[in-house]
Amino acid sequence: MTTTPKPHPTRRLILQGAASVALLGLGNLPFAAPARAAANDKYPEEAFKQKSEADAIKALYGKTAEPSDKVKLDAPEIAENGGVVPISVTTTLDKVTSISFFVAENPFALAASYKIPDGTIPAVANRLKMARTTRLTAIVEADGKLYSATKEVKVTVGGCGG
């Protein structure tokens, strides 16, 4: 996905900005990339089947996360299109081994989970489908512990005032 056939400034720019790990969720298939990335690990099938955020976190990690301002979650306050909401996470935490996204109000809360290989800059971007206004949670696994950031993303029918 990241191979660039020829140098192209715009293309390079997108790649830099979007994700420094070897995965890029440019398509609307957030599950495909993590599956490939985790080729050596077991695919977290149970976690993806869980409906609630709490159950999905439990199935994926078996423990709970603590909120941290070292996890920087970027997402719009109000989605311009609920079908493709651009989100990204970066962190200053050391020894990051995975980053996962949970959309609380979606039918299945776990949206994507990325394994972060040793020595990789922990920065991930994706686009997620959100059926309605929801809490979005990003979890960073670092040095065996879980750290989280959340943001409310509003999905609205639109229309104006001003």
Next chain:
Amino acid sequence: MGIRRRDFLKGAGLAAATLGLPRLARGTDTASIYDLERFGNARILHITDTHAQLNPVYFREPSVNIGIGEMAGRPPHLVGRAFLERFGIRPDSADAYAFTCFEFEKSAGRFGKLGGFAHLKTLVDRLRADVGERRSLLVDGGDLWQGTGLANAMQGRDMVEVANLLGIEAMTGHWEFTYGEQALRDNLERFKGEFLAQNVFLTEEAAFNDAPAFDKATGRVFKPSVIKEIGSHRVAIIGQAFPYVPIAHPKKFTPDWTFGIREEELQKHVDALRGTDKVDAVILLSHNGMDVDLKLASRVTGIDVILGGHTHDAVPQPIAVKNAGGTTLVTNAGSNGKFLAVLDLAIDKGKVSDVHYHLLPVYSELLKPDPAMAELIGRLRAPHVTDWSAKIATPDRLLYRRGNFSGPMDELICTALRTELDAEIALSPGFRWGVTALSGQALTMEDVLAETAITYPETYVQEMTGAQIKDVLEDVCDNLFNADPYYQQGGDMVRAGGLSYTCTPDAAIGSRISELRLGNGKALNASHRYKIAGWASVNDQRGAPVWDVVGKYLRSGRMLQERLGSGVMLKGVDGNPGIAGQG
């Protein structure tokens, strides 16, 4: 002018519009209310949300503008007497008429219309001349190009000519975007000032396809800021466009661009202006809306003043907001050309040491229209004057729009939609532009267009279930009353005709709207389908433009037979000073 001059004088000496200092209004000429004491070494003049109103207008400020949670009872969420008391304005003064709804009809006869670009030009030139060459700057906060039939027909080109003659040096935008990228860029070619927007970026797809952008590295579509030399100081003006253009309007107008508040990008940019460019002052020219600006001011550091717009709040004094880096002042300068804001800065090397601020009402009867601007306005209007000036109806009551829930102007539009399109319920957008018509003042097509002229005016008729109707009301209501301003889009509640309901503004989304009833008093059934008429949909529609529907209805002469009361009951906001109890 005898009586009128006395009226203005009575109001002129009040201590209202500056930080600490009373407005100095002395002398025999009433226009001396525009004689400001000299202060500081840089003057910035700010207009916003004029909505292309070339000629003076009547515009009634809201009697319902509710603040919820932390915003309750704080500017801008004060109306009527509560507003007058908060800002020390005498109830019988011209300023009371300009800034509030207090005794609007009575005062309209005494003080006349406000605004008009020929009058504004006279005032701007005078205030610039007062401080001398290269000591001032004129900026516009957006919604300059939309709001009249003429602006809509010319896609804002009329307003670019007017802006150039007025001398606007920098602007940002909102409705400007609804003409689409090509018209916007064509207009900006002709505009002599700078169009600034730090928060408009190419979508990833558009960047990938090499769409035009000011800065390919960041993806910024427009120049984010400009540094102006005023006297011996460098002042940075950053533009902040309306953050929710593709949500509030059809996405088709801006397919390649993505917006948002973009707090982090803004902070980085401010830091760069301070650290690298070593500017002496940083001003944010914002179309966020006042509640959003107040929150932003508490989180972003390094901005001296936010000159705000969008929510059309005429706030006489800046609100000081503390943040980690110091204090940021937040203003909002009203709408429809009624006001000119004057920001006098005392700038030292690298910092603003003091500020005086005046929000001056543009009393058209106190200002001589500038001949060159009057000539330009006449020339621009000429092709349409005959078509649009025929009287089509004369209302027997005051017609205004502004207010959180409804107003007689929108009641009239809803009645026209229901009647002409044969629907049980009508929905009309909660726009804050659109001027006021006095009782007995004949309406023309130009007046109808001043309430309706947008680039997506098509009407629609569709079926919706009672549950869907409630969902729409809940959704829009959350845009207005979400406890977090960053989740508010500005604007007012969607207007409902043939439908009454109860609203609890401080409840959560899903629980604010209850007791929905049809016009005949029957409760709305969640699963029953109702015939709805409306306009200004973000989805493509094919019906006749709303101005034709309203025009046809008015010509039928039936307009005022129906009762025009508001169908909204409010709950849980007793004593809120954002309610004046009249509409």
